[in-house]
Amino acid sequence: MSTNLKKRVTDIGPPHYEQFLPPIIKENYGKWKYHYFMRAGVMVHVGESGDQLYTVRAASPRLCSVHTIRFFADLADEFCDGYLRFTSRNNVEFLLSDESKVEPLIERLAKEGFPVGGFGNSISNPVHTQGWIHCHSAASDASGVVKALMDDLFEYFAEPKLPAKLRLAFACCLNMCGAVHCSDIAILGVHRRIPEINNETIRAQCEIPTTVASCPTGAIRPTTVNGTKSVEVIEEQCMFCANCYTVCPSMTLNDPEMDGLSIWVGGKVSNARTEPKFSKLAIPYIPNNPPRWPEVVEAVRNIVEVYAAGAQKFERLGEWIERIGWPKFFELTGIEFTKYHIDDFSHAGETFKRSLHFRQ
């Protein structure tokens, strides 16, 4: 114990953001006029005052060591008076008021392995979850798949050459930390076998009624095994959502052979042109293949390339699919359409085609 016992404080909340804003932002706060892209990875905001703010965006691996954060801090000191920010997609952004420092900063970043890009019609840094690095319910790794994907799709981060922006997201189980369910392309970890019940630990770790109640399809029933209260799972009713595992650690779904990844397409959160929409199933299952998941990388690249070749300017992936129709999407991408693509959860009937508006 420290002898210097200061009073313990709580409930102070975060520091006020204002102390971290560069002077150019304080002066132009709420008074920006317009912006433009100077080059890939550089956005310029012009204030009503005429001031120009140069934002240089670089990729981060999301999992950052203190050394890398200090490196970013050093760059901020050298190039922009110590001011920087992070984006909702784990990019780091340097906030420059001196245009002449833009190119030297980009060179330094590149030299240390932090490429700039991600603005405009590009693939920005994928949002992702913890995966095998730190999560108990992960059906796959997150950082590894994203690293493999972005090594391959790097050109689309570095150059804004797509018809519209493309938002890539990864979640390692159905809990979907982050909004992967409304992404242009979402990769989602899936379990495919029913929970394995540990009858030795379930009485100590779980409340049986809560566990039974946790199942959205009513597949869990109370039972007695060797005189001990436990639960059983009706196999045909289990859809592998793992909600039971969240409330009861004695019901594990992780399985080396059965776990893997699914791919979802066409979601967006922006209201621009068309309403926000969910991502829909493109590929129901791809096995885990670490360390570089080549089948997943190939599948995503195929979707990106077919979209890039066929979409009109400003069309997000989901808007392009809505224009050409789902049959054409499956035909052009060569992705097999299966019974798994047809919804059978609540309100599934709303997704059936109930018109003749399709191409023969």
Next chain:
Amino acid sequence: MSEKELKTPLVDELEEGPWPSFVKEIKSLDNPKAKDLLGVLERSYRDKVGHWKHGGLVGVMGYGGGVIGRYNDLPDEFPEVAAFHTLRVNHPAGWFYTSDVLRKLCDVWEEHGSGLTNMHGSTGDIIFLGCSTEELEPTFKKLTELGFDLGGSGSCLRTPSCCNGMARCEWACYDTMALTYDLTMEYQDELHRPPFPYKFKFKMAGCANDCVASIARADMSIIGTWKDEIRIDADAVKEYAEAGDLDILVDVVSRCPTKCMSWDGQELLIDDADCVKCMHCINAMPKALAPGKDRGATILVGSKAPIIGGALLSSVMVPFLKMEPPYEDLKELVDALWELWGEHGKNRERIGEFIQRIGLGNFLDQIGLDPTPEMIAQPRANPYIFYELDDEDEYEDDED
């Protein structure tokens, strides 16, 4: 494991390639925790299965949230990460920092934890990844000395987060960072001590582009909009037309969802009464077009990821609300929602699912909001109406 050199051939392959490598980040730390973490990850890559166990109750004194307990299932082989908890640290609104404060945060985390972070986690917090149980309280103490506090987890209010709003965007229709800070401070108790059936998230977006995915993942999505006319700079429209990168008729006018624009090659006209404020034309010509001046926000409620009743997008609760301090109308709405859902929501039922269970009409009755057609995509098409016969007298009165 730490005493002998660990071989990690599978994860080592992820050091190569143009994208920044998280493996390099872990290796750069060269401390026993980082070494064991890499070892565990190598095992997962070999076994194709995770090696982390369900949480357990850990935290700092007096808080019910902010720490995610995490244990390893191979503690004998990897003792340094046997207990490897997460601290969620409430970020400053907009994720702006000075180099000075970042270095101080790094010093705390290097001294007390693994030195690994996420900048940032999905909810928005700074994530300190890998803290032993004993180090939680000392880390928290150092953080508060620096002026930082923990964020939310479990059935707490989750750390509110926002786009960078007026700080660096001309489209922000209200001050997202100011509101985020205000709500975070107003609801500190809810943020640290779980009061709800399940999590509750606020996300503040300055315009309908929704750069923080508010409509997809916030129980309350506060998204900026305006009521009056889009401002047009006719000279700048001409500049776009002459520059040739943009075909104004094809790329802007024909992509308008309500067809409320026209362009004759000389003049761009907008019938603002028909505009749904989708942002497309403004996105396409930021120098020429800008949101109007009568600005505020639409309040939507109820989005969430699939677990458990299926994914939801937020739906409109208040079509337009001025967003000015002290945000009394907004807070009154928040209090009404929390009171109803807090009393009648089931365990692990998000507010969006709760509304679906009891019906949006009933929900509005209970919180005292009048129904308006902006709240729905379409009226019901089925005739199975729960007429409330007790109200018949009122209906007769109305006819007088």
